[in-house]
Amino acid sequence: MKFFIRLFIITIFSFLFTQCFGVNKTFPEKRFFLIEASENKQLFSPPKPRTFLVRKVFISQRFEGKEFVYRKDNVVYESDFYNGFFIPPSHNFKEEFSKSLIRSGNFEWDANLHTRLNVTHFIELNLSQLYGDFRSKEPKAVIEFEVVVYEDKDSISSPVFRKTYKQNITIEKKDAEALVIGWNSAVTNVLNEMNLDLSKQLK
Template identity: 30%
Template sequence: MINPFKIIFFLFSITLLSNCSSFLKKDYPEKKYYLLDTDRSNLKKGKLKFPLLKITKIRISPYFEGKNFVYKQGNLNYETDFYNEFLVYPSNNINEVVNKWIIESGLSVPWSVYDEDVYQLQINVESLHGDFSDGSKPRAILELNFLLQKAGSKKILYTKKFHKDEPITEINADNLVTAWNKGLTEIMIEMESDLRKIQLPKKDDPEEEKETEK
């Protein structure tokens, strides 16, 4: 004779397992990875400006140096996004993007067999976040500072801070990265234009020698 309690227990167990399976299959946000990039597809390659221009140092504010996106939600409130992040650390990403622009623009060659006439570019990333403190006006914030010197010299040939505050039509990671990339492209266009106007020191420039000896 079949025990009715065993049947009830069996049916209860099946129902419980089914509910557990449904719980385990619950949809969670998909984790996405992004890269910063620039677009110079509509720009022509210019003439060689520097015998060799190297990025020697890149520093990023500790507030924004991690892979997770950072959002400003209020005057004193910031949060990170676990589900949306950079594929690589932003310092490495920006270093690659700027170096690629330098080569593709014709400002410099990728490498040189000569050690002299090397110019060094330092980059300081002071801000890289989404500003959602005003929900009706979300923004993508990007702030970079560049400093250029000739190797072996303390003389600063160029320094400039760029701040970009790009509007976002709708708050999501895709729009945020698109706005960052737009701002970064504009920064690189302006910086390239600035660097092409710089008067490079001559080898026999006495002022250059004085700076080097200090």
């Protein structure tokens, strides 16, 4: 009799523990994304005989991790454990940035990939904003970065080009996939604008 009472108590305890502490609760799988810009217009054919080296990519410590960041209130930010970048966002952005310079025709070679080239321009990037703005009923994908271009490897010299670009793209809903689609559109827009500016500025 005592055996059955003990068995009954253990069964009840196990049931309550499972219900109260969610032992059997299933969690969503982690998903990984990449920012990918659309094909930009070629401004020169053949491309200008320039080479570039992306010397530095700075990114705000608020957004340098792989987890997506959402702004929920004016002073409240939240990271998303289950949705993030496949590679660090600074690397992802640098790759899309570099590809756009080649596609546009502003540069002929990427010295980050071809190490034996003589570099004509050195570039520094500062990615200061990269988050989902979820404060209102119209969520937005936000990106902001500064690009600085030098003709001399000595960064003390004055840059030949310096400008900050920012985009706030309204997205369909407050979720990771919609946010990435918005970022893709934002990056495409700013890179097209930047390449047009560079085509007028660089010799």
